[in-house]
Amino acid sequence: xxxxxxxxxxxxxxxVYDTAMYRGYPPFLAExxxxxxxxxxxxxxxxxxxxxxxxxxxxxENGEILMANPFSAVPTPFLVELExxxxxxxxxxxxxxxPALLAQDARIKTACGDCGTALGLSVVNGQVHGxxxxxxxxxxxRRWWEDIVFN
Amino acid sequence: xxFFRSExxxxxxxxxWNLPKGALLSLDQGWRLAQAWYGTDRRxxxxxxxxxEEAEALFSELGLTSPFWDxxxxxxx
Numbered sequence: 001x002x003x004x005x006x007x008x009x010x011x012x013x014x015x016v017y018d019t020a021m022y023r024g025y026p027p028f029l030a031e032x033x034x035x036x037x038x039x040x041x042x043x044x045x046x047x048x049x050x051x052x053x054x055x056x057x058x059x060x061e062n063g064e065i066l067m068a069n070p071f072s073a074v075p076t077p078f079l080v081e082l083e084x085x086x087x088x089x090x091x092x093x094x095x096x097x098x099p100a101l102l103a104q105d106a107r108i109k110t111a112c113g114d115c116g117t118a119l120g121l122s123v124v125n126g127q128v129h130g131x132x133x134x135x136x137x138x139x140x141x142r143r144w145w146e147d148i149v150f151n
Numbered sequence: 152x153x154f155f156r157s158e159x160x161x162x163x164x165x166x167x168w169n170l171p172k173g174a175l176l177s178l179d180q181g182w183r184l185a186q187a188w189y190g191t192d193r194r195x196x197x198x199x200x201x202x203x204e205e206a207e208a209l210f211s212e213l214g215l216t217s218p219f220w221d222x223x224x225x226x227x228x
Contacts, residue, residue, distance in 0.1 A: 010196050017194045054200060055193075070189055091152040096185035101193070113153030114160035114167075121154075121178070128182040133154050135176040136161045141210070142222045 005049065011036060012046040013055060016068050021102060024080075024087025026056075026068040070097030079109040092135050099123040152181075174219045183213055 003011070015036055019027040029047065033040045044063050050056040057067035065073050072078075072088040078095035080087050082104050089095030092110060099106035100123075108121040113136065121130035155161045158175060165172045176184065187209050191198060201209065203222045210220040 013198075014194045014196070017192075021194070070185075092154040093152045093181060093185055093188075096182050097189035100182075100186040101189040110154050112156045112160055114155055114164040117156055119154055119156065123182070126186075128178055130178070131156075133156050133178065134158055134161060135152055135178065135181040136155055136164075136173055137152050137176065137219070138170060138173040140173070140219045140221075141206070 005046075008038070008042065009046050009049055012038075012043060013050060016050075016056065016065065020068050020071040024071065024082075024085040025073050026065040026071055028064055070094030070101060077110055081107040081109070096121075096123070096128065174215070174217065176215075180213055180215075184209075184215075187213070 012032060015032055016026050019025075019031075027035070029040060029043055032038070032047075033043045036043070038046075047056060047058055047063060047065065051058045055068075056065050057069075058064065059066045059073075067073065067090050070089050070093075072090045072094070074088070076088040076090060078089040078092060080089055080095050080098045082099070082102065087098065089098055089108075092108075095108045095110065104123075105125070106123045108123070108130070110119050110121075111117060112119055112133070119131045119133055121128060123129075153164075155164065161172065161175065164170075188201075207220070207222055210216070
């Protein structure tokens with residue numbers, strides 16, 4: 001029986017997060033197509049639908065995943081070190097979101113957004129510790145998705 | 152969302168980039184928000200994004216009650 005778009009999207013979303021949670025960054029179009037035995041155009045369409053639903057953010061040039069929140073597909077100033085792998089969050093919230101999602105301890109290495117001074121945080125047994133500082137949300141919550149890359 | 156050494160550094164960054172100051176969260180608030188936002192397993196078939204009511208309830212639980220966190224207000228400016 002043919003899969004509905006909704007079923008396909010669920011399958012693709014599960015694979016994207018299975019992969020990101022296993023290795024720290026989301027899968028590419030081609031490997032998703034191969035792993036799920038789904039034609040590439042169908043995977044492209046599923047990625048796009050998930051992006052339209054604000055579940056993924058795609059790279060505009062090639063349709064590959066840029067963000068499967070909280071994971072980033074590309075290096076960012078928010079390095080997250082876990083026992084099994086090191087990866088990148090999209091922002092400080094997402095950097096904290098990775099150990100929250102995985103329920104694991106982590107070390108987060110970032111820098112002051114203003115002066116660039118190195119700042120380190122750690123999550124141990126469900127508690128966060130580290131350098132003092134504040135988190136700044138630049139855009140009001142209702143506008144986050146207007147420019148999610150800036151945000 | 153960036154991390155800054157202090158509010159003074161946030162103010163300097165806003166001036167430098169000519170951006171209005173947004174909302175500040177303590178590290179503990181940010182961690183609790185991350186736990187609440189990302190604590191559900193996105194691999195589950197029934198997982199879905201939080202709707203407006205759920206997100207606002209979460210913000211409210213964390214003490215984030217200013218208009219900045221209002222998901223329904225008309226955009227200003």
